[in-house]
Amino acid sequence: MKRVATIKDIASALDVSTSTVSRILNGKNQSNAQLVKEVKAMARKLNYQVNTAAKGLRTNKTKLIGIIVPEIGDDFFAAILSGMQEASEELGYNLLVCQSNESKKKENQLVKSLIACNVEGILIAPSKETHNINFLKGLPALGKHAVIFDRIIDQEVFPHISFDDEQGGYLGGKYLIASGHRKLLFIGLSEALKNGVARLSGYNKALDESDLPNCTASFLDTDGTASEILDHHWQEGAYDAVACYNDLIGAQVIAHFNEIGVKVPQEVSVLGFDNRPLCEYTFPRLSSIEHSTNKMGRMAVTTLLDLLNETESETLDIAPKLVERNSVRQRS
Amino acid sequence: MKRVATIKDIASALDVSTSTVSRILNGKNQSNAQLVKEVKAMARKLNYQVNTAAKGLRTNKTKLIGIIVPEIGDDFFAAILSGMQEASEELGYNLLVCQSNESKKKENQLVKSLIACNVEGILIAPSKETHNINFLKGLPALGKHAVIFDRIIDQEVFPHISFDDEQGGYLGGKYLIASGHRKLLFIGLSEALKNGVARLSGYNKALDESDLPNCTASFLDTDGTASEILDHHWQEGAYDAVACYNDLIGAQVIAHFNEIGVKVPQEVSVLGFDNRPLCEYTFPRLSSIEHSTNKMGRMAVTTLLDLLNETESETLDIAPKLVERNSVRQRS
DNA sequence: TTGTACGCGTTATCAC
DNA sequence: GTGATAACGCGTACAA
Numbered sequence: 001m002k003r004v005a006t007i008k009d010i011a012s013a014l015d016v017s018t019s020t021v022s023r024i025l026n027g028k029n030q031s032n033a034q035l036v037k038e039v040k041a042m043a044r045k046l047n048y049q050v051n052t053a054a055k056g057l058r059t060n061k062t063k064l065i066g067i068i069v070p071e072i073g074d075d076f077f078a079a080i081l082s083g084m085q086e087a088s089e090e091l092g093y094n095l096l097v098c099q100s101n102e103s104k105k106k107e108n109q110l111v112k113s114l115i116a117c118n119v120e121g122i123l124i125a126p127s128k129e130t131h132n133i134n135f136l137k138g139l140p141a142l143g144k145h146a147v148i149f150d151r152i153i154d155q156e157v158f159p160h161i162s163f164d165d166e167q168g169g170y171l172g173g174k175y176l177i178a179s180g181h182r183k184l185l186f187i188g189l190s191e192a193l194k195n196g197v198a199r200l201s202g203y204n205k206a207l208d209e210s211d212l213p214n215c216t217a218s219f220l221d222t223d224g225t226a227s228e229i230l231d232h233h234w235q236e237g238a239y240d241a242v243a244c245y246n247d248l249i250g251a252q253v254i255a256h257f258n259e260i261g262v263k264v265p266q267e268v269s270v271l272g273f274d275n276r277p278l279c280e281y282t283f284p285r286l287s288s289i290e291h292s293t294n295k296m297g298r299m300a301v302t303t304l305l306d307l308l309n310e311t312e313s314e315t316l317d318i319a320p321k322l323v324e325r326n327s328v329r330q331r332s
Numbered sequence: 333m334k335r336v337a338t339i340k341d342i343a344s345a346l347d348v349s350t351s352t353v354s355r356i357l358n359g360k361n362q363s364n365a366q367l368v369k370e371v372k373a374m375a376r377k378l379n380y381q382v383n384t385a386a387k388g389l390r391t392n393k394t395k396l397i398g399i400i401v402p403e404i405g406d407d408f409f410a411a412i413l414s415g416m417q418e419a420s421e422e423l424g425y426n427l428l429v430c431q432s433n434e435s436k437k438k439e440n441q442l443v444k445s446l447i448a449c450n451v452e453g454i455l456i457a458p459s460k461e462t463h464n465i466n467f468l469k470g471l472p473a474l475g476k477h478a479v480i481f482d483r484i485i486d487q488e489v490f491p492h493i494s495f496d497d498e499q500g501g502y503l504g505g506k507y508l509i510a511s512g513h514r515k516l517l518f519i520g521l522s523e524a525l526k527n528g529v530a531r532l533s534g535y536n537k538a539l540d541e542s543d544l545p546n547c548t549a550s551f552l553d554t555d556g557t558a559s560e561i562l563d564h565h566w567q568e569g570a571y572d573a574v575a576c577y578n579d580l581i582g583a584q585v586i587a588h589f590n591e592i593g594v595k596v597p598q599e600v601s602v603l604g605f606d607n608r609p610l611c612e613y614t615f616p617r618l619s620s621i622e623h624s625t626n627k628m629g630r631m632a633v634t635t636l637l638d639l640l641n642e643t644e645s646e647t648l649d650i651a652p653k654l655v656e657r658n659s660v661r662q663r664s
Numbered sequence: 665t666t667g668t669a670c671g672c673g674t675t676a677t678c679a680c
Numbered sequence: 681g682t683g684a685t686a687a688c689g690c691g692t693a694c695a696a
Contacts, residue, residue, distance in 0.1 A: 004447070004474045006673055017683045022675060031681060047470060052448045053385035053394065054673035057688045062385065064449075073414030073626075075407040075609075082405030085431050094449060097429040099417050115336070116384045117396075117426060138379055142336045251613035258615040277407075281583035283590045283615040294405075338689055349667045354691060364665070386689035389672045668695075673688105680683080 005046035013042055025050070056118055060143075065304065066096045066114030068107060068124040075276060076246075076293060077125065080150070083297025084123065091305060093120075104129040111135055115142065121304045125150040128193065133157065145307045149300045152194040159307065161300050161318075163291040165195045168320035169202020169243075172271050172289050175322055176241050177210050180331040181269060185239035186215040187229055187249050191222070196245045199273060203243050215243060226252040231260075240268060241328070247272035247279055247288055254282045254327060265329035275323050284326035292318050337378035345374055357382070388450055392475075397636065398428045398446030400439060400456040407608060408578075408625060409457065412482070415629025416455065423637060425452075436461040443467060447474065453636045457482040460525065465489065477639045481632045484526040491639065493632050493650075495623040497527045500652035501534020501575070504603050504621050507654055508573050509542050512663040513601060517571035518547040519561055519581050523554070528577045531605060535575050547575060558584040563592075572600060573660070579604035579611055579620055586614045586659060597661035607655050616658035624650050 007021040014021075016035070023029040024039045042048075056062035065088055069077040081097065088095055096119055100107045104127055114122055121144055126133065133153055136146050149161040176184060186203060188196035196219075204214045216238050218229045226249060233239055244250040250272030257264050264270055264284055272279060275290035295318050306312060339353045346353075348367070356371045374380075388394035397420055401409040413429065420427055428449055432439045436459055446454055453476055458465065465485055468478050481493040508516060518535060520528035528551075536546045548570050550561045558581060565571055576582040582604030589596050596602055596616055604611060607622035627648045634645045 008673075018673090019675080019684080020682060022673095023682090026675085028675095029681080035681090049444055049447045051389075051450060051673050053388050053450045054688090055675075056385050057383075057389060057673080057690095058675045060688080071414065072417055073407070073411045075405070075410060078407060078410035078413075079405045081410075081429075082403065082431065085404055085429070089430070094445065095429055097413075097417070097427055098421070099414065112381055113426065115381045118383060118385045248613075255613060255615060255617070278610045278613050281580075281587060281610050282613050283587060285587070339691095340689075350690080351668080351692075352666060355666090358691080360691090367665095383689050386672090387691080389674095389688095390690050390692085392672080666696080668693105670691105670693090672690090675687090677686085678684090680681100 004051075005043075005048045006051070007048070009046055010039060010042050010048060013046070014038055062118045062120060063093050064096055064117060064119045065093050065301065066098070066111075066117065066119035066122040068098050068100055068110050068114075068122065070100050070102045070125060070127050072097065072099045076274060077150075079276075079293035080125075080297040080300075083294035084301050085297075086294075087298040087301040091301070093301070093305075100127045102127040102129060108135045115139075115144070120144060120308055122146045123300045123304060124148055126153055127151075128190070145304060147300050147304045147307070149296060150195075152198070159303050161296055161303060162195075163296070163318060164320060165198035166202040166205070168273065168289045168291065169199035169204075170206050171202070171320055171322055172199075172243055172273070173203040173206025176243065176269065176271060176328065177206060177212065178331070179269070179328055181241040181329075182212055183239045184215040184241050184243050185229075185233055186217045186243045186245075187226060187253065188217065188219045188245040189221065189249075191219050193245075199243075199245060220249070227256045230256055234262075242268065242270045244270065244272050246274050247276045247286060250286045250288065250327070251278055251282045254284070254286060258283070265327050269328040271328055279323070279325060282327070287325040287328045288323050290321045290323045336383075337375075337380045338383070339380070341378055342371060342374050342380060345378070346370055394450045394452060395425050396428055396449060396451045397425050397633065398430070398443075398449065398451035398454045400430050400432055400442050400446075400454065402432050402434045402457060402459050404429065404431045408606060409482075411608075411625035412457075412629040412632075415626035416633050417629075418626070419630040419633040423633070425633070425637075432459045434459040434461060440467045447471075447476070452476060453640055454478040455632045455636060456480055458485055459483075460522070477636060479632050479636045479639070481628060482527075484530070491635050493628055493635060494527075495628070495650060496652060497530035498534035498537070500605065500621045500623065501531035501536075502538050503534070503652055503654055504531075504575055504605070505535040505538025508575065508601065508603060508660065509538060509544065510663070511601070511660055513573040513661075514544055515571045516547040516573050516575050517561075517565055518549045518575045518577075519558060519585065520549065520551045520577040521553065521581075523551050525577075531575075531577060552581070559588045562588055566594075574600065574602045576602065576604050578606050579608045579618060582618050582620065582659070583610055583614045586616070586618060590615070597659050601660040603660055611655070611657060614659070619657040619660045620655050622653045622655045624648075 007018050011018045011021045098110045146158045186200050242253050253270050272286045272288035275288040279286040279288050339350050343350045343353045356368050430442045478490045518532050574585050585602050604618045604620035607620040611618040611620050627650050631648045638645050
């Protein structure tokens, strides 16, 4: 039967004890230099690989982090995952990645399954359905921790990494106003998504400061498709700029205007959010509010590890930035 | 100290042996029905979670699959990962996801680290640098297996899931010819990428069959940016359609034509490859060759598991399909 | 049907 | 400096 080499194999090959091998391989020893050499050589020769499961069983450290996102294929989460991967690799951790498909039930089940895998902690972006994180409350009792990222949840049990959505909206609002716009149409995904509400409120805050009327607010889950929303309000002449919850909506808006022959940005401006790659590929190219997804991923990992090791690390700057492209008309 | 409940805890709480608990929890028992009930109730009460590491140590089955992709954040791989996640979850497996950053050295190191985690098998999309998979050869001796996906490697040691790139190119070529195009410009990433060469050769095969001259072939890594390539050959009037290695290049091509005022598809047609979401967001919307990334992910998982369990499963159809949008001019 | 005893691979403790 | 031994949580052959 095929089997991977263990320290026992190394020990018996060299006629020493397993504990000696273990110590040498972990550098916890000031052994006989000659022996150290021999052990390391034999380990290489036998193609030895430490068995993390056994090690974890003994030490209660698995160097495993569990991650739950609504959808891996979504490029927003994919970018965050990428940052997590980079940070965790630098720190010698591996990632166990799962997707909840926006289902709270599945989230529950995944948490259990991750605990079963002995992860040291869990990073989770809650599903749209999830409005409390009671199912995570058992974690601290197990010596594990969690960090919530992206989606905002009101409970303050676990640390929480998210972009300052309101600040992002505010930034966008200031920019649109400075470029001469007066009537904003906001298109969101759903009023239930707190991030969207925060972005909208940022826009309105900027408008308030200039004594302009609030955004016309609309949401895809209640007010119809982007096209329908645009056409409906267009007839009323209700907006000179469209503030979108994210770039996907922004791209849809631009595509619609292209189709019906409305010139962007000459006749109407469009501003996205998130600064995803697709901003470069619309015509005109979509201006957007950038949030560093990569940094968010890195920060989620370091925050979790700090929690577990009770250390303190630097916090990264994830303040929103405006990325100007060609979808917003400049004051002439 | 905080500790998660074990079968030992359940056993002592109920004053039975651990083996009884183990048997009941695994359903390998026709125990006293009353006892079964009590054990299950106690397990729930203590919030018991099986320790997969310990179980894996004993049974040599960890229900873990290791995955190595060049870049998680890339939405092409993200989509494949999504399919893998779906398939593996249905089969009770968890995914350990790593990224190689297109580095062969890192791939090597990741394989070792995945073996250390006791994964049952490895799914890998080799990096651009990787032209042999010798570093995977040790796997079978360890009772583990691997499945290569996406990127083509010439060695036939492990099964191999990839799209039929040549067939995809052929499909695209036939389509462009049928729409009245005669002179094709192909823009690839790098001549070293076998997938690109296969796609190009598919285009040329279609052209050959109609006695038309081969594509003008260019590659971003040697011939300059997409814009430079387009302008250079445009002046020579060398093409009436641009066949792109992937949709990203296609989007760049469309954006460039929009910028210099060349009408797509009236003056020149553009065809992408992969049918990624961004096809919907260019103007005009980008026609493309679809490969089902999700299915590829699913298939990689089922193929690996079949290999490990020596079972046989259905093969999914991942034949390329043409997705018509608005970037290719139709014969008038 | 149930309990006892042992081993999976590793590390920590304590002798020597 | 090195080796025997126990322990981590679990599954299972074997005995009862």
